Amino acid sequence: MSAAVNQLVKCLTSLAFASGEGADDYYIIRRSGPNLCQASVTVNGAEDMGTAVTLDAKETSPALYLVAPGASSVFGEADGEHERLVFYVDKSDHLRCTAWDDEEEFWDELEMNGLEAPMTVHSESQLSGATGSHDELWVVYQNPKLETVALARREGRWSTVGVVSADVPPGAAHVALADPKSVDRLNLFFATEKGEICHTYSDFVKREWTRDIVKNSLFSGGISRFTVVPTGPDGSYNIYVATRDHKLFLLSSGGDRVEIGRIDGDRFVGESRAERGWSFEINWRFLSFRLVLGADPGSDPGYLA
Secondary structure: OOOHHHHHHHHHOOOEEEEOOOOOEEEEEEEEOOEEEEEEEEOOOOEOOOEEEEOOEOOOOOEEEEEOOOOHHHHOOOOOOOOEEEEEEEOOOEEEEEEEEOOOOEEEEOOOOOOOOOOEOOOOOOOEEEEOOOOOEEEEEEOOOOOEEEEEEEOOEEEEEEEEOOOOOOOOOEEEEEEOOEEEEEEEEEEOOOOOEEEEEEEOOOOOOEEEEOOOOOOOOOEEEEEEEEOOOOOOEEEEEEEOOOEEEEEEOOOOEEEEEEEEOOEEEOOOHHHHHOEEEEEOOOOEEEEEEOOOOOOOOEEOO
């Protein structure tokens, strides 16, 4: 199995991840003692000692890592500086943000301008978010009423856009995707009470939410973490799922599902000859993933990404 699949597993077993400064590295957020730390990881698995992102996160804080527009490693050859932002929950259950200072080379707390008061987060809430093609940023969390709240930053100012119509269970994993065609539209994927993955989407103008259960998305071991990767302009996507019983799956929007192998800690274990022979590719520049199935000699490759 390509070493790239270990990159995916490391991302799914970390608190958050983002592309690096170039094509050959990426960043993950981990807890180190009382701190949240950023570690730089190369594509061959070498990991640095890490840099403290914040000292104020609560012990069970989730994390969200967003790279704001302008980053050439994510958005192409764009000009201008970019921001690296990590969102977390502090010991008072407030949503906080810290940003990387390129000149001083440290992480500094960043005020979320436009919000009148700190946003209080449910004690079990996860965080998700996205960077849109219109320079907007999205952050999604659950408030103490278990409402799924969407915040957006446009032209440097944050606002509460509204509540997503989604019955997200406390502590459930969720993934937000921006819509490339609309600055007001948001896609949210989340693990339901039954253990399936639900896809809900709408804009915050009409607020007519559509909810679809992703076909074949019930996993006997339960869902630990997952990430969603768009695969075409028709709205198709792939979902990479890490289950609570330490398995890694690939699920397409059409319901095709493949068990890729087993997760041991933050590493992938290919147990069969077929699993060890599959090819997996990651393009960190555009955060895209591709798994080539059936790479054993004499077999035809099949593409699910």
